[in-house]
Amino acid sequence: MNRRNLLASLLGTMAAGCTRIGETAPFAWAVDQAEGLHRIAHRAIGGPRPLAREYPPSAISADFRGNGSTDVPTPAYRAHQAAGFANWRLSVGGLVERPLSLTMADIRGLPQRTQITRHDCVEGWSAIAQWTGPQLGPILDRAGLLPDARFIVFRCADLLYGAPYYESCDLADAFHPQTIIAHRLNGGDLPVKNGAPLRLRLERQLGYKHAKYLTGIQAVASLEGFGDGNGGFWEDRGYQWYAGI
């Protein structure tokens, strides 16, 4: 056996062994602890409400990349698209005192926040864009969260690999000032590839948390009952729920 093969077989044994360990319950438990510790540490070192960095207009990336679902090829969505999304509605329900059904005019009529932020994909790349939309916090206040509400679930129109896309966050992130329901990108209407007509901006977390093609917002006490119960489409496929790292 030559040296190269020896190295390959040593590392290969390590890789295979770790793969087995990675499939065990204690490993999953340890990863959950590490993920929670990262979330607590991020919030501890930044003070109560750190803002993600906002950039000058000169930093905006040319052609903001569309990733994941870049279209919703259903007759219903095509009809909305043809009507310029004039009839699109965003429902706000679950554990709230007053369920809402917001029209696009309602959403445009709320106080708006515009922010130029960096979008960080879990794969490693980044792109900078300007987003405009109402903050999520005041919308939730208008609906009135019930005391049992602990998470906000975001329902989407798109299917990815045949399954409905969805996401969720805790109340600290839902009420963060930079958490907005964006309907504009770089000064124009949100393009279809980027989630028209409405998408979540959950700055301080990775791209897969920023659910596109939003149809509904639901306040819940537990993430069970949505998908496989892990709090999101990619979370059900093994990705971390806290995507701040």
Place this chain on the structure above:
Amino acid sequence: MKKRHALATRLWHWLNALCLIVLLMSGLNISNAHPWLYWGDAGFQPARAWAAVPRFPHWMTIPDHYSLAVARDWHVLFAWIFALSLLAFMLASLRNRHFARDLVTRRREWRVRPILADISAHLRLRFAAHGAKYNFLQKLSYGVVIFVLLPLMILTGMAISPGADAAWGWLGQALGGRQSARSIHFITAAALTGFTIGHILLVLLSGPWGQMRAMIGGGRRDEQA
């Protein structure tokens, strides 16, 4: 009898070795998700990358097939073990004077002639440390690894993380932006891999049996090499 390596040094050495291997192998899997490196804050078009990284074969990645989700699990778990054990080792080494006694270089060691003599001795595979535990080149390389490269892995890792970046934005800006931090994370990992290979080769050339015994059991203080 005084030990050649303190217990804290030995425990950290092996725990850190495990962390570096797991972090490197899971990191190579993560790299395969988007094997291009950029400078600045943003970067997503391979045509604008300064480096296209090779795709790493599965025998050198954790897990042993492409899985960004599982590779990230290993990476974020061992990041904690790596960072906290480095912190504990640093505190212990200040307390037991390992840094002050064994790693701090003296002014007289920074002269050209003795340094050249030390390099030449290494090239001739003679590794006597005159009186001190480590020779100048050892102090320099261990010092760079412990005080520059390992902390840089943690700081660049934090600058890549959007949550930590929101809390400590100055860090990402000091490193030149998120994509620059990601590039430096990669380059530093390559430097640490190079150090580790050199370190293992030198151990093999300088009496591996005694070196291993000393780093496991502690060895004797007066022992050379």
